[in-house]
Amino acid sequence: FELIGSRGKTGERGADLINRLGVETVKQYLTRDLQNRPDQQVVECHTKLIEDQSDKTILRIRATCGEVDSKQLRKIADIAERFGKGFVHFVVRGSPEIPCIDKQHIPDIEKELGTVGLRILDGGIDNLQTCYGGCCTESIMNTHPLLRGIERKIDELGMRDLKIKISAAGCPSSCGIAHLSDIGFHGGVEPEVNASLCDGCGLCVPICKRKAIEIKDGIAIVDNEECRYCGQCLSVCPFEAITEKRRGYAVLVGGHEGKDTRLGTVIAQFVSEETALQIAEKCLNLVRARGADVAAIIDEIGIDKVKEKLTSFSDSIAVTTNNNQE
Template structure:
């Protein structure tokens, strides 16, 4: 029995993608920022073996896919995945699965990226997953400026920052800071360290390296990027001015989604929308606009 285009589209929205020139489908399993418990990982393997090809692969969004699922087995796959707390999905013009680097345990990570990634997942992938957008919307959470998860190439990117502070009275002009600075933004001038803040990316590598404790850091902050894109067309995200707290970063994601829904055209990526209306206007609307005040109105409007 041939599978109709309507049924292919219906199960695609469930996270089952048609395998080319077959009547079988790939199952996309949503993970928690790329993490699964041992029980879940074993269960996915068993289900992939039972219903599909038996081969699992991690996608660029850190979901797990296995191919070869017959159309008539899709409901059984969904049911067995649900038994271990897993869901399928991650398709369509909406928030896509959130990616977060391993900054939680990485020696370079400044904060618990998996915890923040989970908050983003719960508030936006789950909480606003039914909100239709002009196109897909990808969010990435990075633990430091090493940029392993490429936050600035996502529709919305978060990058951990460890901005250094300086106690001038403790500086002896030894120039070790010049040696340790990976960005070349520190220079001793007239016996005191000077930092070029236009070059410094707040990587924090200099923190703790000064033998006289002149350079230190207290809080973790977040750099935010909007409108990044990779693929056939690449656009580096527009950095929002300044640094942000965790709560401010979460709220800014919602504002960005509202901006996209308010200003975007059907089928248009967020990056293209920003280029069309202008970076300055997009940033101004995020920082000073009334997006949150118009939230319900924006969510109710039809995307043209």
């Protein structure tokens, strides 16, 4: 806390600090004087939610996009009080979970959830996860319609039991964990500098955290290898010299969480919501046909083959293996 974050001495994120100073320097700072520091107070947690009885379970509730309305939230709280121990845990993928539920009550709870349009998340496709999507000021694409569309497609295809994780983020930041999913989507915008309007003032240079902009011969140049397509530079130029060349979703496949965490690979860029939906459908069919997760399919047949299978239906897709977005 002394060192990183907006209130730390550096004001930087941990990863940026390590990139700048090296991990050894950061480690030395964080571990020096440990013996001389007063003992830290440990906060004890008295909530006993660990369930070791076989007749109890954790009830998982599907909440697409991590959203429940106030009526649904009241119902979840009511169920937690009557059937559990009054606690609800919200997991990374946005679904509420109620621990310590007696298994014999599941059918009754399912009926009650149904009265407010909720259903149990019982294996198969994990909660469709997104960040704030269109509500966030950084957002480039509104992810909620895309995920709702994918959810409808899953129901149409009768694929609720498929083991697959799907996520979306409004921009290339990682809040939506698009890079840690079998198939993930994130919004992106490609900047373009109009040389005749740029006066080389350099205001756009420090805005770019990727250091992708430099001034050469009095004109801003964007390094496409480094650009993360976050769109931050577009709003700072006083001469409107940076404009939007393309906007859309990047599609990443083969990521997953867990003990062997793996980042997804970008297979398409700047695709429309409609095309993203088509790629998602192809991905669902591929996973069902091969009976394996996307990372395993990539390991078996190669990323190029997977890319071809998921994107070959459209000539208009900007396909790339450049993974610099993550």
